[in-house]
Amino acid sequence: MATSGAAEILLRYDDDQERQHFEILFGNDFTVQAFASDQAALDHLASTSTLPAAIVLVPNQPDNHLQSSLLAKARDQHPGILKILIGDAIALNLLVTLLDDQLIDRCFEQPVNLDVIRSHVLAAALTREEHSHFPDTGQALEGHRPAVLIVDDEPTATCYLSRQLEHMQSEFRLLSAASAEEALLTLRDDSNVAVVMTDQRMPGMHGKELLDELRQSHPTIVRILTSAWGEVDVAMDAVNEGRIFRYQKKPWHAGDLLILFRKALVHHRALVAARDSSRSMAEQQFAELRQQRRARLLDHLSEKVDGYTGEPITADFLDALATIRTLPAQPPHLRASRETALEHDLVRDFVGLVCRQLDTLEPGPMPATLNRHAFDQALTDAWENPGATSETQTPLTALCQSLATLLNASGLKYTALDITQAGAHLTVANASALHIYSHLLAPITRLSRPLLEQQSALLMLFVSTRLLAGDIDVTGGDQSLRFSLRLPAGTD
Numbered sequence: 001m002a003t004s005g006a007a008e009i010l011l012r013y014d015d016d017q018e019r020q021h022f023e024i025l026f027g028n029d030f031t032v033q034a035f036a037s038d039q040a041a042l043d044h045l046a047s048t049s050t051l052p053a054a055i056v057l058v059p060n061q062p063d064n065h066l067q068s069s070l071l072a073k074a075r076d077q078h079p080g081i082l083k084i085l086i087g088d089a090i091a092l093n094l095l096v097t098l099l100d101d102q103l104i105d106r107c108f109e110q111p112v113n114l115d116v117i118r119s120h121v122l123a124a125a126l127t128r129e130e131h132s133h134f135p136d137t138g139q140a141l142e143g144h145r146p147a148v149l150i151v152d153d154e155p156t157a158t159c160y161l162s163r164q165l166e167h168m169q170s171e172f173r174l175l176s177a178a179s180a181e182e183a184l185l186t187l188r189d190d191s192n193v194a195v196v197m198t199d200q201r202m203p204g205m206h207g208k209e210l211l212d213e214l215r216q217s218h219p220t221i222v223r224i225l226t227s228a229w230g231e232v233d234v235a236m237d238a239v240n241e242g243r244i245f246r247y248q249k250k251p252w253h254a255g256d257l258l259i260l261f262r263k264a265l266v267h268h269r270a271l272v273a274a275r276d277s278s279r280s281m282a283e284q285q286f287a288e289l290r291q292q293r294r295a296r297l298l299d300h301l302s303e304k305v306d307g308y309t310g311e312p313i314t315a316d317f318l319d320a321l322a323t324i325r326t327l328p329a330q331p332p333h334l335r336a337s338r339e340t341a342l343e344h345d346l347v348r349d350f351v352g353l354v355c356r357q358l359d360t361l362e363p364g365p366m367p368a369t370l371n372r373h374a375f376d377q378a379l380t381d382a383w384e385n386p387g388a389t390s391e392t393q394t395p396l397t398a399l400c401q402s403l404a405t406l407l408n409a410s411g412l413k414y415t416a417l418d419i420t421q422a423g424a425h426l427t428v429a430n431a432s433a434l435h436i437y438s439h440l441l442a443p444i445t446r447l448s449r450p451l452l453e454q455q456s457a458l459l460m461l462f463v464s465t466r467l468l469a470g471d472i473d474v475t476g477g478d479q480s481l482r483f484s485l486r487l488p489a490g491t492d
Contacts (some may be wrong), residue, residue: 180205323476
C-alpha cells in the first residue's frame with residue numbers, strides 16, 4: 001500500500017483497529033512501519049539504514065507514554081525525527097509535560113485533519129534532507145551575549161523574574177516588554193534577541209499573534225507562549241501551526257525557566273547555524289549563476305553599447321554593480337533562476353530597454369566642453385519631467401534624465417546632488433547614497449519594471465558621461481551606491 005520512495009512514518013500503536021485506520025488514511029502517501037511496543041520500534045530503528053521522517057503515537061492512554069523509551073531515545077539520539085501524538089482528549093498538563101521533556105513536537109486531537117498531518121511529515125522529511133550537512137552547533141556564538149525577551153502586561157512580575165534570572169546566570173541578558181507592540185520595537189533596536197517568551201492574554205495583539213509574526217520576520221528567534229489560563233486549544237494550535245518551541249504555564253518559577261531558556265538558546269544556535277549554512281550553500285551555487293548572467297549581458301550588450309561609445313562601458317558598468325552588496329542568495333532565488341524563464345527574460349528585457357534608449361541619442365560629434373548653465377537647465381527639465389521621452393536626446397539630456405531616475409528611485413531630491421566647478425571641470429556627486437536594494441547581478445526571484453528602469457538609468461549614466469568626454473567613478477556599499485562624475489566644462 002505504501003508508495004515507493006515515500007517518506008517513512010514509524011507508527012507506535014496500542015490498538016490494532018487504530019493501526020488499520022491509520023494505514024488506510026496515510027498508507028498511500030507514506031511508508032508506514034507499525035509497532036505495538038516501544039522495544040519493537042527501537043529494534044527497527046537500530047537495524048534500519050534510513051530513519052523515518054516521523055514517529056506517530058496513537059495510544060489508548062497518552063499518559064502511559066510519559067516514560068516512553070521510544071520517545072526518549074528518539075529525542076536523545078535522533079532529534080531530527082518529528083514526534084507526533086494523536087489522541088482523543090489531551091489534557092493541557094500532559095501536553096505541557098510532553099513538550100517540556102521534548103518527548104513530542106506536535107499534538108493533535110481526534111478527528112485529525114489529514115492534510116495538516118501530511119504537511120507536517122513532508123516538511124520534516126524535506127527539512128532533514130536540506131539540513132543533513134549542517135555544522136556542529138554546540139559552541140556559543142561569538143559577539144554580544146544573546147538576550148531573552150519576556151513580554152507580559154504585568155511589569156512587576158516580569159521585573160521580579162528578570163532580577164532572579166540575572167542573579168542565577170551570566171549566559172544571557174534579560175529584556176522585558178509590556179505589550180506585543182513594545183516587543184516589536186525592542187526587536188527593532190536589539191539584534192541579539194534569541195528567545196521571546198510572551199503571555200497569551202494581553203491588550204492589543206495577543207501572544208500567539210506576536211509569535212506568528214516573529215515566525216515570519218525573525219525565523220531564528222525561539223518562541224515560547226505562556227499563560228495562566230488552561231487554554232489547550234490555543235496551546236495545541238501554537239505548537240502545531242505556529243511551530244513554537246514550548247508552551248509554558250504560569251505561575252513562573254525562575255529555576256524551571258532557567259532550564260527552559262538554556263534549551264531554547266541551544267535551539268537558537270542550531271537555527272542560526274542552519275540559516276547560515278543554507279545561505280552559504282545558496283551563495284556558492286548562485287556565484288556560478290551570477291557569472292553566467294554577467295557573460296550573457298556582456299554578450300548581448302557589448303556590441304551595441306561599446307560600439308556606440310568606443311569604450312568597454314558594459315564591462316565597467318557590470319564591475320560597478322558587483323561592488324554593491326545586496327541580501328544573500330536563498331534557495332528561492334536558485335529555484336527562480338533554474339526553474340523559470342527569469343534568466344532569459346532578464347537579459348531580453350534589459351537589453352531591449354537599453355537599446356531603445358540608445359536609439360534616441362543624437363548621432364554625431366559631441367561638444368568638447370559643457371556649459372554649466374546648460375547643465376543646470378537640463379537637470380531642472382529632467383526633474384520636472386521625470387521619465388520624459390522624445391525621439392531624440394543629447395548626451396546631456398540623457399545624463400540628466402538618468403540622474404533624475406536614480407534619485408527618484410531612492411526617494412531623493414535633485415538637491416541631494418553636490419555640484420561643483422573647479423577650473424575646466426564640473427564635478428557631480430551624490431551627497432546621499434543611492435538605495436540599490438537589488439541589481440542585475442544580485443539574487444532575485446522576479447523581474448520588476450522599477451528594477452529595470454533603475455539599472456538602465458545607471459548604465460546610461462556611464463554612457464552619457466563618456467559621450468561628454470567625462471569620467472565616472474562608482475563605489476558600492478551595503479545596498480547602496482555613490483558616484484562621482486567629472487565633466488569638462490567651460491565658463492558661462
